Amino acid sequence: MRRGTAPRIAGLAALLVVPFVPVAAQHSTDAIRVVPYPEHVEARRGAFTLRDPVRIVADTANVRLGEIAEFLARVIGEQTGFAVTVEALRGTDPAIVLTARGAAHEAEDYELTVSPAEIRIDGTSPRGVLWGVQTLRQLLPPAFEDPTVRQAAWIIPAVSIRDRPKFRWRGSLFDVSRHFFPVEFVERYIDLLSRYKMNVLHWHLTDDQGWRIEIAKYPRLTEVGAWRLEPDGSRYGGFYTRDEIRRVVEYARLRNVTVVPEIEMPGHAQAAIAAYPELGCTGDSVPVATSWGVMREIYCAGNERTFEFLEGVLDEVLALFPSEYIHIGGDEVPKDRWRACDSCQALMRREGLADEAALQSWFVRRIERYLSARGRRLIGWDEILEGGIDTTATVQVWRNMAHAASAVRLGNDVIASPTSHAYFDGSPRSLPLGRVYEFDPVPPGVDDAEASRILGGEANIWTEYITTANFDPMVFPRLLAMAEALWTRGAHDSTAFLRRVRDDQVPRLRAMDVTVGPEDRDVVRLTTHVDSVSLAAYVRVERGVEGLVVRFTEDGTVPTQDSEVYDPSIRFERPGMYTVRPFLNGEGLPVSRTVEVDHHAARGKPVRLTNEPSRQYPGTGAFTLTDGLLASLDHHDGLWQGFLGRDLEATIDLGAGRPADSIRVTFLQATPSWILLPRSVAVSLSLDETEWTPAGEVSHEIPATREERLRHAFELVLPSGSRARYIKVVARNPGPLPPWHAGAGRPSWIFADEIVVR
Ligand code: ACM
Ligand code: ZN
Numbered sequence: 202m203r204r205g206t207a208p209r210i211a212g213l214a215a216l217l218v219v220p221f222v223p224v225a226a227q228h229s230t231d232a233i234r235v236v237p238y239p240e241h242v243e244a245r246r247g248a249f250t251l252r253d254p255v256r257i258v259a260d261t262a263n264v265r266l267g268e269i270a271e272f273l274a275r276v277i278g279e280q281t282g283f284a285v286t287v288e289a290l291r292g293t294d295p296a297i298v299l300t301a302r303g304a305a306h307e308a309e310d311y312e313l314t315v316s317p318a319e320i321r322i323d324g325t326s327p328r329g330v331l332w333g334v335q336t337l338r339q340l341l342p343p344a345f346e347d348p349t350v351r352q353a354a355w356i357i358p359a360v361s362i363r364d365r366p367k368f369r370w371r372g373s374l375f376d377v378s379r380h381f382f383p384v385e386f387v388e389r390y391i392d393l394l395s396r397y398k399m400n401v402l403h404w405h406l407t408d409d410q411g412w413r414i415e416i417a418k419y420p421r422l423t424e425v426g427a428w429r430l431e432p433d434g435s436r437y438g439g440f441y442t443r444d445e446i447r448r449v450v451e452y453a454r455l456r457n458v459t460v461v462p463e464i465e466m467p468g469h470a471q472a473a474i475a476a477y478p479e480l481g482c483t484g485d486s487v488p489v490a491t492s493w494g495v496m497r498e499i500y501c502a503g504n505e506r507t508f509e510f511l512e513g514v515l516d517e518v519l520a521l522f523p524s525e526y527i528h529i530g531g532d533e534v535p536k537d538r539w540r541a542c543d544s545c546q547a548l549m550r551r552e553g554l555a556d557e558a559a560l561q562s563w564f565v566r567r568i569e570r571y572l573s574a575r576g577r578r579l580i581g582w583d584e585i586l587e588g589g590i591d592t593t594a595t596v597q598v599w600r601n602m603a604h605a606a607s608a609v610r611l612g613n614d615v616i617a618s619p620t621s622h623a624y625f626d627g628s629p630r631s632l633p634l635g636r637v638y639e640f641d642p643v644p645p646g647v648d649d650a651e652a653s654r655i656l657g658g659e660a661n662i663w664t665e666y667i668t669t670a671n672f673d674p675m676v677f678p679r680l681l682a683m684a685e686a687l688w689t690r691g692a693h694d695s696t697a698f699l700r701r702v703r704d705d706q707v708p709r710l711r712a713m714d715v716t717v718g719p720e721d722r723d724v725v726r727l728t729t730h731v732d733s734v735s736l737a738a739y740v741r742v743e744r745g746v747e748g749l750v751v752r753f754t755e756d757g758t759v760p761t762q763d764s765e766v767y768d769p770s771i772r773f774e775r776p777g778m779y780t781v782r783p784f785l786n787g788e789g790l791p792v793s794r795t796v797e798v799d800h801h802a803a804r805g806k807p808v809r810l811t812n813e814p815s816r817q818y819p820g821t822g823a824f825t826l827t828d829g830l831l832a833s834l835d836h837h838d839g840l841w842q843g844f845l846g847r848d849l850e851a852t853i854d855l856g857a858g859r860p861a862d863s864i865r866v867t868f869l870q871a872t873p874s875w876i877l878l879p880r881s882v883a884v885s886l887s888l889d890e891t892e893w894t895p896a897g898e899v900s901h902e903i904p905a906t907r908e909e910r911l912r913h914a915f916e917l918v919l920p921s922g923s924r925a926r927y928i929k930v931v932a933r934n935p936g937p938l939p940p941w942h943a944g945a946g947r948p949s950w951i952f953a954d955e956i957v958v959r
């Protein structure tokens with residue numbers, strides 16, 4: 202049991218008073234399948250019949266209330282085809298009546314009463330009235346959301362609802378840097394957030410892989426920083442113009458959603474530095490990042506021009522976003538550039554800063570002063586606690602909830618979005634619906650005053666592996682669990698929640714054209730396998746969502762919508778380069794499996810390893826280094842064999858002495874994933890496994906600092922006339938990760954693929 206907090210005790214009290222349903226009710230509260238579930242629900246006798254024409258009555262002198270009335274009128278008009286009017290005065294006909302007791306209030310509570318004669322939504326403020334409207338939509342059957350369904354009348358069960366949120370910050374981070382999403386797609390997500398009473402879109406607009414917000418003063422941010430070169434040579438990117446941003450902010454405001462922009466600093470800044478190299482410590486030009494991970498390029502803290510730039514950017518951001526809160530990132534800042542920079546070191550001496558963590562803290566405080574002088578409040582990721590931070594900063598927790606407890610004890614407000622419950626970029630297999638539902642933004646062991654500093658939480662949609670093709674099934678239905686975790690007071694009954702989701706919300710979302718994903722499986726799982734007898738390769742496809750079509754090519758190109766359909770009986774036998782890729786709603790997913798088949802002389806021959814590979818990365822099994830399959834750049838593709846902190850030492854038995862011309866072994870470098878190339882690869886040959894002849898040793902000159910993933914073939918051409926039955930390959934692990942690496946001093950991985958003998 203976790204410690205109770207003030208709001209939860211209040212919720213519990215409400216629960217003790219309410220749990221009986223009037224005997225005269227014609228339907229039970231089981232028919233109310235609203236998510237997030239309201240605080241107080243009482244079923245009543247009868248129903249309201251929505252039929253043509255519909256009257257909405259609202260005090261339109263209250264501008265916001267008038268907007269909400271128009272919003273509801275539009276919703277009903279579009280979904281039913283009925284004529285809908287908004288009037289200021291209540292007549293005698295059945296009507297939907299909206300009232301708000303105060304205008305400018307931030308209160309979110311509302312009461313919704315449905316009776317045969319009328320529907321009333323009453324809020325302390327218009328904010329609450331809009332939430333009442335969103336609840337009302339969910340009292341209609343799922344078919345109401347399907348624009349192709351037309352009925353003469355729609356039945357809404359009579360009910361009395363009183364409702365208010367548990368937490369005031371109910372958000373979702375949307376990363377549009379790693380992948381870009383069109384403005385209409387962002388609006389669609391905002392609309393969905395609002396339906397579930399989520400009130401913050403945390404818009405992650407800048408990162409290493411793309412700068413997505415137009416800044417008039419610094420045009421190169423979007424001319425250069427918004428575009429990256431993909432491995433296939435194509436240009437990828439996009440950005441939002443200032444007009445588009447204003448449009449999104451307004452669209453969100455209408456739906457009670459505040460758009461909180463995130464401008465990352467001092468790290469995750471490579472796209473900006475690509476546009477303006479003078480912002481980095483070295484001044485060297487760098488590309489917009491093309492791989493995922495934590496990059497070394499960060500803003501130079503010792504250069505006054507960095508702050509002139511950031512303040513210029515923030516001036517325009519503040520003009521576009523009315524949000525009181527502005528997110529400045531602050532996560533994952535490797536400090537080696539600052540350590541090696543004369544200007545940064547000089548600044549640290551001038552300011553008496555003991556180390557680079559103190560320099561980061563100085564940086565963040567300086568930006569916070571800039572924001573607070575303009576009436577705004579700073580949010581940063583939990584790393585901003587590290588060198589010290591003022592209590593006026595709000596901390597967004599991501600690594601684990603211990604940081605939430607530390608922050609509230611220091612007196613900081615907290616938004617909780619820990620990887621354990623809130624990272625929706627993780628597959629539902631590792632973060633299932635049920636676990637999201639258990640999320641409690643209040644960490645254990647804090648007192649009531651500390652708990653009151655927990656503003657709420659967010660569902661984080663990082664998009665390294667999410668595009669418009671798989672966004673829906675990664676986000677839904679898990680978002681509903683987050684919405685209820687953050688809104689609903691009192692006890693949370695996961696069985697009842699799952700019933701509401703499965704019986705009502707999933708069909709409702711489908712009617713809205715949302716592709717609903719699995720509760721606890723991968724959206725799609727592709728695994729490469731080898732038939733140990735024939736050595737033919739095949740890809741197993743496990744589907745977590747309906748409507749998935751898998752296609753493949755055998756010419757080295759990426760499958761398109763026109764490529765051939767892959768079925769489970771297809772085997773890759775002939776030499777070639779095969780790629781398998783799933784499609785959803787006609788769009789290719791950002792996952793694929795590439796398998797290269799090579800019929801070389803060691804294919805299928807037994808291999809003996811001196812050091813066992815890691816259990817996480819065993820490859821395809823005993824034959825993995827001679828299975829005739831070459832791995833892709835994806836270290837999870839099942840074909841790589843990984844060794845942590847160890848050498849690879851493999852002996853192949855070709856079965857009989859035979860001529861050999863060359864030996865080639867391919868390794869992976871993926872520095873941000875702690876995978877480096879071996880220092881060298883040595884080969885020796887033997888005819889009898891007793892007498893060994895060294896055939897040579899190959900090293901390489903590829904710097905570990907290269908951020909993009911690469912495969913490197915260590916190739917040794919043997920002296921002419923060489924013969925061997927046994928071939929021994931020793932690949933030397935490069936030792937601990939270098940000092941500038943995020944994992945400095947920890948063991949390196951080496952990843953081996955095939956030992957190709959010709
Ligand atoms: C984060 O996931 N680096 C905030
Ligand atoms: Zn510097």
